[in-house]
Amino acid sequence: MPHAKLFHAALTTLWLLAAALASAATIMTDWTVNAAVPDNSPTGLVDTRVISGSAILGITSVEVRLEFSGGWNGDLYAYLAHDSGFSVLLNRPGRTALNSLGAGSSGMVVTLSDVAGIDIHTGLASSGFATGTYQPDARAVDPGLALDTSPRGSFLSNFNGLAANGPWTLFVSDHEAADQSTLVGWGLTIHGAVPEPSRTLLLMIGFGGVILRRRNTAA
Secondary structure (H helix, E strand, O other): HHHHHHHHHHHHHHHHHHHHHEEEEEEEEEEEEEOOOOOOOEEEEEEEEOOOOOOOOEEEEEEEEEEEEEOHHEEEEEEEOOEEEEEEEEOOOOOOOOOOOOOOOOOOEEEEEOOOEEEHHOOOOOOEEEEEEEOOOOOOOOOOOOOOOOOOOOOOHHOOOOOOOOOEEEEEEEEEOOEEEEEEEEEEEEEEOOOOHHHHHHHHHHHHHHHHHHHHHHH
């Protein structure tokens, strides 16, 4: 039993030290879709992309780039899902108690980041073509009920701590008739921690030697 406790303690310490020695890494992706979002349909459009070969084991932040052409931006609802993470990117931006149709701009090229200064729901242009960097909508409520006053909780920080590898799914739907949007493309910038293999290996070898010496001494 003492040997088992010693081994467990050594592994725990090794994990903590390896995490402390982690270095930062960034992944940038851009995908072209060029698909129409079904008009006035909750079925929506699903686009799933797989990230593989990344050494990022603990995401620290995610940014999302969205490009749409045409349509009525205030019709749109969009979310991003990966592993156990979920974030609402758009939820009828511009929609308020006095404006049930939302932002009347047509098409957009935007970047969504939790650290941006403006909420896309309240900051997206009401006419023309929308551009800029915004916070995600983050309102995880029915698109038919979404307002500027709806609670916000589904931020991109919900992906923090997850590994970058695996499927990332973007869902987009349109919730009013006419003015059909096209999803031109989307992309991600993922920041995260990557353990430094050589230093971690040295730690493992060192701790393995310590454990063997202590077991031999105890014997």
